[in-house]
Amino acid sequence: MAESGAPKPKPRPIVRIGIFLISHSLLLSVFCCTAGVLGLLLLPVLAKNTYISENALMPGSAHPMLSSQDVSQANEFVKEITNLSLKPEGTGIRITGLIAQHMANLGAEVSYHKFHPILSKFHPLHFFSGPDPGIIQENCSCSAIGINAVGIIRAPQGDGKEAIVLVTPYNSVNLSHGEALSLGIASSLFSLVTRVTWLAKDIIWLAADSQHGEYASVADWLRDYHTPLFGGLAKLNAEMCHESSYLYDLKKSPATGAEVSDEFRRAGTMAAALVIKVADRNEEIERDTLSIYAEASNGQMPNLDLVNIVNYLAVHGQGFSVKVEKLWSLLDSKWLKVLGKTFESLGKVAGSFNPQWKFGVPVADYVEGTATLASSLYRQALGVPTGPHGPFRDYQIDAITLEISPKVSSIKKGRQNEFLLRGGRMVEGVIRSVNNLLEKFHQSFFLYLLTSPSKFVSVGVYMIAFALLVAPLPMVAAYLYSDAHKQDFSSEKDELTSSPASVDDPAITFKSWKWLPAAKTVLVVHLWSVIVTLLPYFIGQIPNGTPKNNLLMWVLLSAFSLLALRTILGSSFSVISISQLQKKEWALLKSVMISAAFIGLCLMSVINFATAEIGALLIVPMCLMATPLRFDVKARSLRSITRTACNLVLAFVGFPPTAYLLLKDLFGGFGSVNVGDFWNWAESLWVWNSATYLYVCMVHLPCWVLCVYILLHHC
Template sequence: MALFAATRLLALRRSPILLKLPPYLSALFIVVGVAWLLLLPLNEYSRNTYISENAILPGQVHTYFGGSEHNIFRAYRQEVWHLSERSDHDRISGLEHELRAIGLKAATQDYSWNVAGEEIKGTNVYGVLQGPRADATEAMVLIAAWRNFEGNINYSGVALALALTRYFKRWSIWSKDIILLITDDSTYGPEAWVSAYHSTSSIATAARNISVLPVKAGALQGVVALDYPAGPWGQRFEKLDVLYDGINGALPNLDLLNTAISVASSQMGIGCTLHNMVSHSDSYSDRLLTLTKGLLTQGAGHATGPHSAFMPYHVDAITLRTVGEGWHDEMSLGRTTESLVRSLNNLLEHLHQSFFFYILLNTNRFVSIGNYLPAAMIVAGSLTISALALWVQSGKAPTNGEQSGKKGEKLEEKKMELIREGDDVALVPKSDLVAAERKIFLPAAILLAVHLAGSIPLYLLNNISRPALPLTLHAITLATLALPPTLSYHLSKLPHQQLQILQSFSLLLLGAVLSMLATINFSLAFIVGLLCAPLAFIRPLPLLFSPNPSSTSPAPSTVSDAQDFITKLAIVLPCTVLYALISPPVVLYAIATGLQGVFGIEGLGVEGLLVEMARGWVAQGVWTGLVVWGVWWPAWVVGGGVLGSGVLGRGGGG
């Protein structure tokens, strides 16, 4: 029985049906991956949020921030407005003076980065309130950036943070230190401060032009940022938009998010939103829209607020941003923040019981990693299936008829061979027992060279000055579109087997990287996987001019040849144009012009997109650019080289 099973497997090895199946399987996997994602907004694949950490006790305390504190807040708001009219030096001195007047250990921190020929610099002001019951081993952070993410002065946010800290100073319940941090902006100031806070070497911070922190507290347990840019005369708001996306798609523990939403909505009666969706009907379309916005924001990997910089350091953080015009005032936000800080003060250990990987559909419904991760894995699996199919085909030994091309020798294919196992005898085709020797050195060297070439656009776009960035992208786009035809000319001289091995290695590496990336940043892996999905179906296009031994002219010589040429041209041109449209530079142009606001900046444009990508790489450590130029771009170039190898040469038939 074992012998007959072996003969059946040998027969399947050359089954034409089995060899034609992988492209259909890859297409099926892509459809299933997309359909899987579309099912997530349904109730069957998501669940309601809940608090896992019982010690938090959200909304279980009575808040006292109000009454006379309102007058103190308005006084601080006027002081913030006066400071905004002064120079940066006077503003920093004035804020530091206010922190010392409250009774905090105040200090400042200077920082600067040189990105795209521009200097990003500023000064952070912070103070430490030592908890009466604390032993300086744990701390909470209250942030109010001087300018919010849109570049507006955070008048009421800074004033409210000062008023709350002054209010907290009078309480003796704190078991953790409280750090008030007022950064210059909402992106680079928090990044400079948190990196210096967790740095153990002054040399490391000096290398990044970041000053060391003269005053520190314990391990950071939680961060709450306030974004309330109401002017000096104040403005009531309708809802709180909870920002939670971190750098490189990192997310805070879901318990922190649930605590903030529970306190705001249940205790204070303030409605909460996600991704600035003020009106959310909890319908399938609204859930899907929230999911899509979450995927785009997480896939971009850039900071979305002051909280984002803390995620890479495993510090849970969120930003509370006021949206709309309603009847809630600064006292409502103050009591919400007080209750949230007191909940964090209850923690006996770092938040760990709830989810760190999730997708939110609205403020009270989420999808866990076990439900959404298969979508990206299945899309990446479509690439792996094509890679394995190409590897199997590359090991198929050519028959004598294929090697000689002579009709008289095609009968050699029918030679049979006896195989024995004990008393069992089976007759199988001799060609099924022969495997081709794979020569993998040259395909591996070509793939390595293309991947190393991806470092060139990555370096240029992160080191060229800002005015030259659009021109640099134009040059990279032209070079990118010209590279596949150039590579195709050289690949056309290789045997067909080595073309298959090259494409197999490229798809196998791409599928493996996307599968690994999906466990860290699901959104980026899924988006890049969909953009790379056509690469699984790339095969050499037909040769435009069929070789004619009797003719020395490359042009069509007969009417049938001309018709054949037109037919092939009708296939080659659309495929080439469509393939160019899915190239990384062209997609970047589409994002810059058609998806403005993906990174939270209105009117991004090509130059703005490139500047934000450079700032993210240099200052924030965002690896989206590395995935684009180090993973997606090489795979696209190799696929383009294989695609055109049949048009410009022998089609890999050597």
């Protein structure tokens, strides 16, 4: 029989570590949050040079085969299509017919693809899916119908199971010179691939009619490509649309012997897609510039190898100046330059101890890298595609948009052939690299942030900053719960010593369930957030609503629904007395709220890391600092006054419309303030099915409401 005075066994090491972390949660919270912000600022320093992971790509290993003859034919095509665009009547559909006829003359299998514009309405049942074919405009006019021209070159060395897509968006109603040049680049490449012997993948040229938007035409074609389609262009009523007879005349014309079909044609599985655009700029630039746009819906990115081969071939092959989007407002930031000098000095000190410690970058590189990183983080966080390449990522197809900005002087002086030759050879090199692949892109990264066209930060590095930011949340939640439980236990012990109550008293047994009212309050607020998320669907049914009126109605209905839920379901803290408040009953609410915020941030990091990272920068300090203002006002110490000021500032900044305006000022320039801007921004998120909208309404907003509830607790 064991002795009654035997020492209790020590807990396991992991349990002791957990107890130590929880007991020192305040110190660890300050350390982790500081380290998380510092880690985010260190990402440009920790960025690595890009490299080709897949050896089979071999960019630049073959000599370009695009000849001057191909470019001359393309230049003639550009002139012909430009002259046709100057004619006043029937321009749009005639341009489409001319493109299709040109494809057929080059030896391609050509077909037309008709699509209807999609209505931009919020529909909660189709949030995470693509646009429903049924959500189209009924009884739309002929002018509201877009027609794409699609040409396919079958690979002589292939089996028809894989394909590479070239997309050239153009406005058939108002064709610009840049769009004509992009069509010329694709035409020169099509002329080349019809006679080469090394082609192992089919080549698809999609001339996308962008009169209703670049995204809509590509997305509709992709949806029809991956789903059965019954009927073709014949569904278009020729009697209603008189201009459509021109397309039928072309199809039946025996002038060239080429045939244009109205049936939907398909090739193999798409290995990659390139969207080719030529920018129309009026300002002079020193060199031809290539801008790469890679962000798709919900922060999805193409495989980094695709970006790498484009950057390599553009810089080393054709001498382009490659750029990715950057946050221009940060380039002149003084505090960023001071921070860059600090990191540069620390890098020199570290290098003096060990030359292998390559820490620190020049100030100019750090500032530019930070501006590029911020832009990459912001565009991924929005969850909105940055170009027509966006629909491809919804089908797990690697795609990017290449926007070429030519020197204005080179085009004006008749050097158009040279520009078409350089642009065509660059795209030819990308096609040859992708053509060498025996499988889909998989070797390199899919989760990354760019700091320059040739530098990136991988997921294994940037996740550390996010992990440090959210790490204090579970520790503080456990500390608040244990602290409240200790105080309850001490008060119960005093009651037991002063009253003859039995140990089996139900009033004592169920004291451990005191967190249930707090959980009920958090649940009610999150149920309310679901209502707030769905309200725009009903507000959108009101005709002729302005953004300002819609936003005001959204706010009023949200406030009314919160009061109604509180009345119907009740408030768990409505009957708490002042004596109970002194026992820190609010701490249980804060503990459950922090736990819910932690779960929401972790789930969002799986869907869209950039949104979770920016959200953590706003939510985590607000959650950790939230304390009833009543206590701080009574204390009247320097610490309490500072905490009160911080709570008020964080509550103001954390309010979603305020946070939007501040981020708009930081990332896009402030400009004029309009009350309806927040509605327009939210509308753009739900139109593009961005999960950021769900995060703002169902994670950020309820967390802000609960923090304000704690601040105003019994004030």
